[in-house]
Amino acid sequence: MSTASGDPTTGTADFSAAPLADASLPEEWETGQGAITGQRTIEVNGDEQQPPAGELSGDVSVSPRPGGIAIPAFRPTRGRYRGSSDGYELDLRVDVDSVPGGPKVLRKVSGDFLSTGGATKAYFGSFIVHSPTVSRTATKVVIKGAADYTWQTAYVLVQVTIPRSRANQRPGAATVEFLRPPGQLGATYVCPYVSQYFRTVEWEQDSVTGAVPFLSYDTGSLPQPANSPARVLTVPRAYAEAGIELLVSGTANVIANSRNGWTNTELHAAMETNFSLWRNTPQWKLWLLVASRYEGVEGVRGIMFDAADAFQRQGCAVFYDMVQGNDPESQRAMLRTYVHELGHSFNLLHSWQKNLGQPPVPLGGNNGFADLSWMNYAQNYQPLNGNGGTAAYWGAFPFQFTDNEQIHLRHGFYRNVIMGANAFAAGAADIEPELFDEPLTDDSGLRLALRSDKNGFAFGEPVVVELKLETTDLRGRSTHNHLHPDDELVNIAIRQPSGRTVLYRPLLRRCVDQDQTIRLDTGRPAIYSSAYIGYGRDGHYFEQPGTYQLRAAYLASDGSRIVSPVLRLNVRHPVSQADVQLAELMMGEEQGKILALRGSDSPSLRSGNDALQEIIERHGTHPFAVYARLAKGLNFEHEFKSLSPDKTELTVRPPDPKSGIEQLTQVVKVSEQGKGVDNLTLNLATRRLARAYARQGDLEEANSTLDRLMRHFDTPAFKPYVVDAVRDQVDTTKARLTAEFGS
Structure with missing residues (x-):
């Protein structure tokens, strides 16, 4: 290993950190669009001949001249190779030949470097050659190309030489050379064949x-x-x-x-x-x-x-x-x-x-x-x-x-x-704002709205938005009803006060792989969904006071991309030390996960649950308390499963309907007065409260709770089709509770 440069491509002869090369590639290294180019000859009985017309893979046999000896097929040049040199191990993947009936050839060469020391290894970096040139003779295959690296190096050229093997022979080792333009040799690795799999x-x-x-x-x-x-x-x-x-x-x-x-x-x-x-x-x-x-x-x-x-x-x-x-x-x-x-x-x-x-x-x-x-x-x-x-x-x-x-x-x-490394979707949530630009034309017959029932949010308050999808076509339109971001057919972009634009990536991501086509028409012109977007896979999205700009995009069943107008949300500055302390209690990483999960008994989230309990006990009348009660109440209302350390027993913490009723009753009461959660979340909380009563054996109170929910929505403040949808939910919930908990 070259301790001066710390680069596995330089070789031990490079005793100074080489500057990045700005020279153009040598002419013989220029590549096409992944096509095989360069000299391609096959030696037959001592003479060089052109390979058969149309042969691209190298997995060929060549008929000899009269009196010659038949040559068996060459083994395809592909698979995984591994070798070491000067403190580094190279895992090489060669993908330039096809196998009859096997995986498609992708015309790539790539590799991963591990640094080695004693009995330990650590990942160093990776490279890929996207469009290599390939030349063949009867004795070897030579692959050349410029590589993309995960680190900066002057040795951007990669040359792989692999002996040609007959079908009845074991593949030979690959010699990998890294070069600095126009041709200065750096490190060389000899990598024996490992596997046909990459x-x-x-x-x-x-x-x-x-x-x-x-x-x-x-x-x-x-x-x-x-x-x-x-x-x-x-x-x-x-x-x-x-x-x-x-x-x-x-x-x-x-x-x-x-x-x-x-x-x-x-x-x-x-x-x-x-x-x-x-x-x-x-x-x-x-x-x-x-x-x-x-x-x-x-x-x-x-x-x-x-x-x-x-x-x-x-x-x-x-x-x-x-x-x-x-x-x-x-x-x-x-x-x-x-x-x-x-x-x-x-x-x-x-x-x-x-x-x-x-x-x-x-x-x-x-x-x-x-x-x-x-x-x-x-x-x-x-x-x-x-x-x-x-x-x-x-x-x-x-x-x-x-x-x-x-x-x-x-x-x-x-x-x-590799599993356990970069996060799902491979890292940072930064996106280009242009991804959410309005289409130049929109004949979808659909319109998406993103809105909030609050003029502004206190610093630390959970940010919840409502999505509305409606038809603009009086004849009606059919599409899917997956309107919640967790279902991954709706995305929300957030432009933060700093000017950074990020993608809200839900903590919960599920594959709702079921056809749920709905018809939006004059009888039911719109559907709604409510989403907590304050915390996701990248942590808290509203960590600073200021003005945020949000925009949603819905992908309809026919592939149309429906973009909402921009929604501006203000997060207010805290005005007292008490405001700061409450915000700290709400905005821990564990608290964010608990709110996104709608409650959890996971031991890894214990301190988050303690913080939410402190809000309930010490600040029970503060607006933040309703969110803590909601997470706690929903969690109490259902069981929590965990496996014993010996993996033989499933421990189930049964539902605690009494504690669930205690918390959810307060959520419903405050929200009915317009001081708590939004109406869609109120609908959920009330139905779960009814289930808690049913678990206790009080179906009468469960039905009364659902009737109260119906009265809340059955007013001129809500459109008739919304009232009808809530009535269907109430009737369905009553039937389920009777079937599950009735005598």
Whole structure:
């Protein structure tokens, strides 16, 4: 290792820190658009000949001249290689040859450097050559190109030389040279062949009692595209087709189940207890739980729940109650859900969200809805020309990731892919404000509004906004009703007083992978949603007094992007020391998580719960107390599940309806007077209060509570269709409570 420069590309001969090169690339290094160029000859019986017309992969055989000896096919030049030099280990990925029937060739070379010392290793950096030139002779393959690095180096040129091997020979070692333009040699690594796969991940899967994990699906069981061969796909085999080795490891544990479903915090606690390979450190290991159902939201098929701490993307879940079924349609959809949720653990976003990641990736057709990918929703599929929807998706889906997704899986920079490293969506939330500019034309027949029922917020007060989607077409329009940011079909941009524009990224991110089409017309012209956006995956978004500008974007079923007008919110300066102290009690990291999760018993959030309890006990009449009571009350009203340290027993803290009633009654009372939470949250709190009464065996008081909710909304202040929607909710809740708690 060159201790002077600390750069694994320089080599020991470089004893001074080299300046960054500004020289242009040598002519022989210039590249095209990923095409194979340069000299490509094959030596046959001692003579050089041009390879057969159309041969691009190197996996060829050449017929000899009369009297010559037949030459067996060359082994394709692709896979993973590993070698060391001067204190660094290089994990090299070569992706320039195709394998008949194997993963698609992407024409890339990439690598990760680990610094080594004694018995320890640490990640140093990564590089990728996007458009290499490739030349071949009968004895070797030479790959050249300029690389993008995660650090600055003068040695921007990479040359990889690999001996050509016959099909019956083991692949030879790759020699990797790093050069400074125009050709000064730096470090050299000799990397023996390791695997045909570009990355290897250990996958541990557990399930709850009664849930049968997915095994395999024969893609020929149902009609499929002509260019997609029929084959039996398991989850590991689906990833193998993308060049990723998914090794099933650990013990397949069966966990006791609860009929009331699972929350994010319970899933995370289950992972920490039951994932035998789990550590809070970056590692190529992930966990999937086949749980019963997701608590509180209908239609959730799966979730990558590990998106809230410093070591994200280690765990995900699929919900058996939503995906179960032995018929081919159910098995096909189940395969997609497993691959989809594991894809999030690799830091793949939904097809329509890739432009919101860091770094952003261009969207596919029709704002990403036209992608034929594991990461799209079947019901969201909408090509620019032709019919979309679930049937069209399955009729065209070749059971694979898109090219850009495969580039990420195989060649993405180490910390952007490995579990437990960079956060989901790969880091900072800064976005370009232009992403939320109004469309030049809008014939969608839909209008989005973002608003607040407050003129301003006190410093530290939870920021809640209301979203309204309405039709502007008297004939009516059909679209989906996923209007909450947690469902990831609505995004909210926040321009902070400092001038920085960030994307609100919800702490809860779930895959509501269910077709919920609604019709907006004169009978029901609008739908509404309420969202707490004060805290998300990047922490608190409203940390300073001043004026904030907010804008929302809704992606409709047909791919139309509907943008709201700008909403301006003022966060007032604290005027007293008491205001500052209350703000500190509200704005801790743990308090933000508890408010976003609507309560939690997680031991890791104990100090946050203590702070909220202090607000209730010492400042019970302050406006902030209603938010503390809401989080506490909702948490008391339902159970909390945790696994015992020996992983054999599921401990369930039963609901505490008495404490829930105590807190939620105050929330409802203050909010009915217009001094508490917004009307949509009041609706939720009142229905949960009614359930708490029903748990206590007092169905009469539960029904009276729901009747009071109906009276609150059944006034001229609310539009008739809103009153009708609340009445439907009240009637449905009464029926459920009677069925669950009635005698």
